[in-house]
Amino acid sequence: MKKTILVTGGAGFIGSHLCEMYIAEGYNVVCVDNLVSGNLNNLSEIIKHPAFTFVQGDIRDRELMMQIFQAYKPNEINHHAAQKSVAYSVENPSYDLDINLVGLMTILDCVKAHPIENFIYVSSGGALSKKIEGNEKSSETDTPQLISPYALTKFTGEKYIEMYAAQYGYDFTVVRYANIYGPRQVPDGECGVIPIFLNNILAEKPSVLMTYPDMPNGCTRDYVYVGDVVEINKLASQKPANTVVNVGTGEEIAILDIYKEILTVFEKDVAIFIEAPRAGDVRRSVLDAQRAEDLLGWKSKVTLHEGLTKLRAHLEVRK
Numbered sequence: 001m002k003k004t005i006l007v008t009g010g011a012g013f014i015g016s017h018l019c020e021m022y023i024a025e026g027y028n029v030v031c032v033d034n035l036v037s038g039n040l041n042n043l044s045e046i047i048k049h050p051a052f053t054f055v056q057g058d059i060r061d062r063e064l065m066m067q068i069f070q071a072y073k074p075n076e077i078n079h080h081a082a083q084k085s086v087a088y089s090v091e092n093p094s095y096d097l098d099i100n101l102v103g104l105m106t107i108l109d110c111v112k113a114h115p116i117e118n119f120i121y122v123s124s125g126g127a128l129s130k131k132i133e134g135n136e137k138s139s140e141t142d143t144p145q146l147i148s149p150y151a152l153t154k155f156t157g158e159k160y161i162e163m164y165a166a167q168y169g170y171d172f173t174v175v176r177y178a179n180i181y182g183p184r185q186v187p188d189g190e191c192g193v194i195p196i197f198l199n200n201i202l203a204e205k206p207s208v209l210m211t212y213p214d215m216p217n218g219c220t221r222d223y224v225y226v227g228d229v230v231e232i233n234k235l236a237s238q239k240p241a242n243t244v245v246n247v248g249t250g251e252e253i254a255i256l257d258i259y260k261e262i263l264t265v266f267e268k269d270v271a272i273f274i275e276a277p278r279a280g281d282v283r284r285s286v287l288d289a290q291r292a293e294d295l296l297g298w299k300s301k302v303t304l305h306e307g308l309t310k311l312r313a314h315l316e317v318r319k
């Protein structure tokens with residue numbers, strides 16, 4: 001029998017790629033999204049598919065969520081809806097708490113009433129990074145720095161998912177993403193540096209780089225192409241890890257080097273200016289994803305150069 005998956009935030013950048021994957025894998029897909037940052041255009045390939053249902057609504061709407069669970073009886077949940085910006089969480093911690101934890105708790109209350117088999121919960125390996133030194137990489141067992149409300153809500157969400165797994169009888173995987181990029185990403189939020197730079201570069205406008213005196217090339221990050229992220233979600237649906245797994249490439253790259261790589265791939269030459277850093281940002285982030293390989297057989301395949309080249313091809317087709 002066909003399985004049904006509820007994808008929250010499925011009209012967003014990553015969620016829309018996941019909805020397409022689940023349809024291709026033969027699932028019935030129910031997507032709930034309030035379109036605060038998502039867009040129905042992201043779902044244009046599948047919106048009319050008979051196995052796809054879109055519900056416009058808020059994950060904090062208890063009545064609506066209970067109705068969705070009652071009507072569609074999902075076997076699985078893939079929870080991507082979130083307040084996703086570190087900077088916004090610093091300015092608006094109550095909103096961050098409301099979406100990322102009250103919203104999650106609403107879903108968990110539905111799961112209590114309508115048991116499911118599998119829960120995929122998205123967290124942030126970048127925001128939950130420890131203070132890395134030298135050639136270290138963040139691992140799932142490190143103590144995170146927790147220097148932003150977003151980091152706190154994502155980390156607490158992980159604990160709720162783990163805590164209720166045995167009680168509510170579901171398997172789970174917490175996927176801790178590094179920084180994700182690819183088609184459909186819009187320039188805002190936690191990880192918009194590639195689309196922000198790209199928009200500026202294509203408009204021939206200079207960008208700004210936030211630097212520290214000891215890090216003149218800016219913060220460092222680990223960049224994963226969205227196709228690799230789709231793959232780990234597919235694997236987590238097939239064989240849950242029942243733990244937290246990092247989703248990263250293990251390659252640490254400074255923001256200035258990302259800028260230069262975009263210039264190379266898009267064959268442009270536009271200036272960048274230096275600015276002071278923002279509150280809440282982790283300075284260095286690179287993830288050790290060995291556990292994802294051991295438990296799920298997942299390893300990132302797409303290099304930054306290849307990913308940016310795919311992104312350029314995608315944008316040229318859309319012109």
Ligand SMILES: NC(=O)c1ccc[n+]([C@@H]2O[C@H](COP(=O)([O-])OP(=O)(O)OC[C@H]3O[C@@H](n4cnc5c(N)ncnc54)[C@H](O)[C@@H]3O)[C@@H](O)[C@H]2O)c1
Pocket residue numbers: 008009010011012013014015032033034035036037038039057058059060079080081082083084099103122123124125177178179180181190191
């Ligand atoms: N993009 C990254 O690099 C990255 C890194 C780490 C973690 N994440 C996490 O991945 C998930 C998806 O991020 P994304 O980059 O695709 O962002 P996105 O903004 O494109 O997707 C989030 C989706 O959730 C929806 N949404 C937000 N609040 C909602 C609510 N209250 N009810 C229903 N829908 C709601 C939005 O409309 C949007 O479609 C988020 O949980 C984010 O924290 C992303």
